[in-house]
Amino acid sequence: MDDTRPRPAWVREGRKPRVVIVGGGFGGLHAARALSRDDVELLVLDRTNHHLFQPLLYQVATATLPPSDITAPIRWLLRKQRNTSVLMTEVQSIDVHRRIVTADNGARKIPYDFLIVAAGARHAYFGHPEWETVAPGLKSIRDALTLRNRILTAFEQAELTEDPLEQQAWLTFVLVGGGPTGVELAGMIPTIAQQSMPREFRRIASLQARVVLLEGGPKVLGSYPDSLSRQARTDLIALGVDVRTGAMVTNVAPGEVRVGADETIHTHTVIWAAGNAASPLGASIGAPRDRAGRVIVARDLSVPDHPEIFVIGDMAYVASPDGMEVPSVAPAAMQMGRHAATNIRRTLEARPPLPFAYSNKGDLATIGRHRAIADLGRVRLSGSIAWWFWLFLHILYLAGFRNRLSVLIQWAYSYFTYERGARLITDTGNATTPNTSSVRGT
Amino acid sequence: MDDTRPRPAWVREGRKPRVVIVGGGFGGLHAARALSRDDVELLVLDRTNHHLFQPLLYQVATATLPPSDITAPIRWLLRKQRNTSVLMTEVQSIDVHRRIVTADNGARKIPYDFLIVAAGARHAYFGHPEWETVAPGLKSIRDALTLRNRILTAFEQAELTEDPLEQQAWLTFVLVGGGPTGVELAGMIPTIAQQSMPREFRRIASLQARVVLLEGGPKVLGSYPDSLSRQARTDLIALGVDVRTGAMVTNVAPGEVRVGADETIHTHTVIWAAGNAASPLGASIGAPRDRAGRVIVARDLSVPDHPEIFVIGDMAYVASPDGMEVPSVAPAAMQMGRHAATNIRRTLEARPPLPFAYSNKGDLATIGRHRAIADLGRVRLSGSIAWWFWLFLHILYLAGFRNRLSVLIQWAYSYFTYERGARLITDTGNATTPNTSSVRGT
Secondary structure: OOOOOOOHHHHOOEEEEEEEEEEEOHHHHHHHOOOOOOEEEEEEOOOEEEEHHHHHHHHHHOOOOHHHHEEEHHHHHHOOOOOEEEEEOEEEEEEOOEEEEEEEEHOOOEEEOOOEEEOOEEOOOOOOOOOOOOOOOOHHHHHHHHHHHHHHHHHHHHHHHOOOOHHHHHEEEEEEOOOOOHHHHHHHHHHHHHHHHHHHHOOOOOOOOOEEOOOOOOOOOOOOHHHHHHHHHHHHHHOOOOEEOOOEEEEEEOOOOEEEOOOEEEEEEEEEEEEEEEEEHHHHHHOOOOOOOOOOOOOOEEEOOOOEEOOHHHHHHOOOOOOOEOOOHHHHHHHHHHHHHHHHHHHHHOOOOOOOOOOOOOOEEEEEOOOOEEEEEEEEEEEHHHHHHHHHHHHHHHHHOHHHHHHHHHHHHHHHHHOOOOOOOOOOOOOOOHHHHHOOOO | OOOOOOHHHHOOOOOOEEEEEEEOOOHHHHHHHHHOOOOOOEEEEEEEEEEEEEHHHHHOOOOOOOOOHHHEEEEHHOOOOEEEEEEOOOEEEEOOOOOOEEEEEEEEEEEOOOOEEEOOOOOOOOOHHHOOOOOOOOOOOHHHHHHHHHHHHEEEEEEEEHOOHHHHHEEEEEEEEEHHHHHHHHHHHHHHHHHHHHHHOOOOOOOOOOEEEEOOOOOOOOOHHHHHHHHHHHHHOOEEEEEOOOEEEEEOOOOOOEEEOOOOEEOOOOEOOOOEEHHHHHHHOOOOEEOOOOEEEEOOOOOOOOOEEOOOHHEOOEEEOOOOOOOHHHHHHHHHHHHHHHHHHHOOOOOOOOOOOOOOOEEEEEEEEOOOEEEEEOOEHHHHHHHHHHHHHHHHHOOOOOHHHHHHHHHHHHHHOOOOOOOOOOOOOOOOOOOOOHHOOO
């Protein structure tokens, strides 16, 4: 604390300091929870009404779980915090000089004394935003429903079509990006095909679905240890996935994906899992940002020259004390949220803020429905042991916001029975129905 | 059978007769099941991929159940019928002379030997189609999600607003139509308010939500016996619903509903549950239709001059032997579906078709979460006994297409815990977000 500064506004005005949190994801939610007993006025803003358990989003996209299994209303999660209000509103910009957040296209102005910005990231298309309509990504429930509609509709279109080449294009699924999201999606699609095609379809019952995973780098799960990365590749190949490393996507257009200079894959379903761009909200803060648009924060997670603003989660670039970059994963966001809360408390107590240190508890990824890989530092697991470990951890977390026993029963039911209701095509509008020109008459 | 007619096409061409069913609702599904062992080629067409348990749709609209609890893929339901194919395609017209169904805007032409038309109904706006954007109805999962988004968003907007008049308008819910759908929706909304407002909201915690049910006729549930209709009214009033009979809606516009000549109700949430219009597909058959657009079918459910075409369910107008009109309810559609299947079988066996006779097993409606009324002919129930009876019947039916024990556990869980995940606002696009002009800054 700089003791020569004037008394803070809330002291002069005889009120509680107001902490505004933008975003109800892992970072924002855990910051809010950490401040539940502090003598502040806490305001959580999110454009949706729900917190999303993002690590299981790929299971909604692949019609394994319904959205209701992995979401909970933010205001329900924070209902017991009497110092907290939740508002469903979309923040567009931050005026760091007047200390005001602007939302709902300028209609709403919300003042703050402390601000935690945790608005996450969207997918990035390497300078080709036009690819997005053909190759949607996976960040929100809405994205997951779009992917679910596209994947399920592809099987329906394959069944409708009598042209063998068109059928194969509808049964070809291309995933761009070999990180955890790409690997997890790629591992689930063969299951959909194996579960439903031979039993429920007539014309395509004898055909094979083709899943292609395109990774530009030399290996899948590039940030994992080599042994686990190799195991993931082996597991994917065992599921029938065509794993292609060193495969650069050079064009995405309706009906096709181009790889390198001279290969074209005919497909009607392309899913983008490569590259992130931080929320554009970071730009209005006026601090330096990295290439992915992340705000480069100080060691205490605050913005240079603005000790009252913290940027956390996927929006923040923060170097660990060991020089390693903090990864864009849920545990890191949760830790940053709690740390920002601690530093606000310390500031209010006139104590200096503490630097953030990321504690990596390990990395996990599932491959298909019964295998996973886990890197827990000293221990590395793969196969079904890793999968049970993954299941245990995720149920433990989900149980944190839903009733413990019933969540176990219900979730296990949905997962193991391959819940049929989740195979729901909800939108037959323009966004998800493929163009009919490629569909022939019966 | 008219023995002077030429031999049927399938006999001349040495193939199986082709039965095409348009619509996978209660009528179409039960017709398909009834033909599972017949020596025919059966084709079921639906524009969605799922069968919908429509009697529980109001529970999705009121965020009590997730969509996955009341849907199942049509092709999964019919997977064991080796004579049956399912195609997801939207039928636009029927050429009764060439015996061809046209789908996907003319791109697909599907010939038939026998046709069962079961495309259902949409809501009708008494000559005011412009009311639909303000006052959506409830027929499909998509409709239910639209209503769910609107109802949940209304509470969020009330919390955002500081103007007391605007808050009350956001907390006022108007239902137009006092039939079973209107009564069931009206009974659920007070529960949402009571469950979530005092615990989770801060600014509107002390306010009251207002639910108004407008019925043009002299009583709610007009087709039920007087004693049950009166009981339903009493139960609704006990839940806090403002029940208004003899209340004609004269205008619906953004922000208001006009009743009669001189009353205006300020509201941002109007739900339409009055009036049905049969699918426009009936028009292309060329047979006489009633005012609601239903095809007036012969006693055997076939279309005059077209013994190979049957129209069933909400699309058909059929008089019972006792002169009573067959109601537009799920049991009637199921019975008609089975009956049309029987008459196709009889035609193939050169036996004369049988007239349809509706067997009314009773009428049921729920009021709120723990009360119902039941008219079983000799027995009339109300209160919680009727509700348990209703629950038993519906679980029995749902169990028909899902695993018996697990559906009981899961469904009861969702219902009794007021499943939080189902309170999901999935769409913040134009269709569901109210105009911001009525929302003030914080």
